[in-house]
Amino acid sequence: MSDKAKMKIGIYWAASCGGCDVVTTHINEKILDLIEVADIVFWPCAMDFKYDDLRQMADGEMDVCLFNGAIRNSDHEELAELIRKKSKVLIAFGSCACFGGIPGLSNVTTAEESIRRAYLEEPTTLNPEKVLPRLEVRAPEGDLTLPRIWDTVHTLKQVVDVDYFVPGCPPTAELTGSAVDAIISGKLPPAGSVIAGNKALCDECDKVKKNEMRMIEFKAPWETEIDPEQCLMEQGIVCSGPATRSGCGAQCTKVNMPCRGCFGPPDGVEDQGAALLGAIASVVSPPAGKSIDDVFSGLRDPLGLFYRFSLADSMLRRTKISK
């Protein structure tokens, strides 16, 4: 702590699972380089930091903050605004901060519905007294409050200005490493950059097309014997590759699992789901005796499939609320 020239780094999580915090330790020995030049001044997931530690910092005191997780309640919003004020560079780290991620899928419903489902209807929930979380509770020690959960999950960018985006669920150790390298060396890319590839995942994937890209039916990966050489789409498996940013090294398709789209849309694509819909629908070729609708009926939950990680960042952001 004596070295005043050391950088100050923070890591924070909002609506996230903690996987992004774990991956920051997967950069292995690079973490030693990082500790050499930087102090971690805020990381509530791993160390004992309080909100007050953050409040007492001067504005812009933190050089860099890696922010993971989506924004879905009043506490996330408050912390996002506070962290933005205290950091010089704010990085949206991971799919949830960049595009809403898996939590963003709750934009198909409302806060009230989500709470009812989680506390009353889930088969694994035991709640005979039907206790529901309340915003305020009067206890003998004083009043206790909880943050208010929102109907719509937001991305970090929709709430505060973001300098860089590192996508992935979680971001790969390589990308995290290159982001850390850029921070250490001070050679940061232009503001607003996404630290990953620029093209579609298909560019990195080495599977080949064997039958002119035709899909005659939809299958789940476990419903068919996969030819490891052939494009998964041609084998009837919905792969998000055509509408997903490269940069992960095609980790999933390398082991014959379809791309799930966690890197979000590539440059120039605003709506990942619509792009994927266009890519898939255009190559569907119904076999004799079957209609287009017959083939599409094999697709369960297109919205969840096409927008798995990017619903909160999509054109429509959420389903229509009928009130």
Next chain:
Amino acid sequence: MSEFEPKIVAFLCNWCSYAAADSAGTSRKAYPANIRVIRVMCSGRVEPDFILKAFKEGADGVLICGCHPGDCHYLEGNYKTERRAALLHTLLDQFGIEPERFRLEWISASEGERFVTVMAEMVEKIKSIGPMRLELKAVN
């Protein structure tokens, strides 16, 4: 309260449906002024996100009109449109947008009369469903 006048975006392909609109015009046929025409080279050019964007920007209904199957100037553009439209209907339904707000029609260059009928039908339909009213506010 004045009657609800829907905004409807119609993507017309250059070779058939736009020519049909032209022919409706030159033969002095009238159709409702609620239609905003966007000319595209082929109905296959209309990406699904054009439709979503139209709804986001305030359209109450969206139409794509192209050449009849087999007549596409680019051979198979309209077949691709047909497939995308089928899947888009399911997606719009999941988004809570009435599937009737989006319609795909084949109108050839000689069908000026049919163009007028389809446009009038669409306006009637959207008027009966009512305005779109998407909740896209950034803060809850």
